[in-house]
Amino acid sequence: MGIHLIAGFALSVLIGLSLGLIGSGSSTITVPILVYVIGINVHQAVATSLVIVGITNIISTGLHYRQGTVKAKTGGLFAASGIPGAYFGSHFAHLVSQTVLLFSFALLMISVGSVMMIKQYYRRDMTLYRRKGKFRVLLT
Secondary structure, X not given: OOHHHHHHHHHHHXXXXXXXXXXXXHHHHHHHHHHHHHOOOHHHHHHHHHHHHHHHHHHXXXXXXXXXXXXXXXXXXXXXXXXXXXXXXXXXXXXXXXXXXXXXXXXXXXXXXXXXXXXXXXXXXXXXXXXXXXXXXXXX
């Protein structure tokens, strides 16, 4: 077993922790690890991340469901409405170059992360606030 594969497996623990804790980590963390640490091509990384995240999400969802934190109707509606997009995206992914896929992926992560930070900053019950030109994070 190579060092890259061992590092990938070690990092997969962090993916699982991220998925269970904050519901993130799916392709956001998995695809870059598969591409840059383990060394598989982008198309294979995207498809492989679906298996990894799908199985991990099933376990995490079950645990969250038992804790009463899953809004099943909302989750079901989002999943059902996302299926057509997932089908067509999967069907046509091979037509897009690896460079375009990675660039699009990075642009999406930057855009979504930026919106999340801006929205958090302007919330009335801010846990992230501005003071003397510096950001501070309050742990509440």
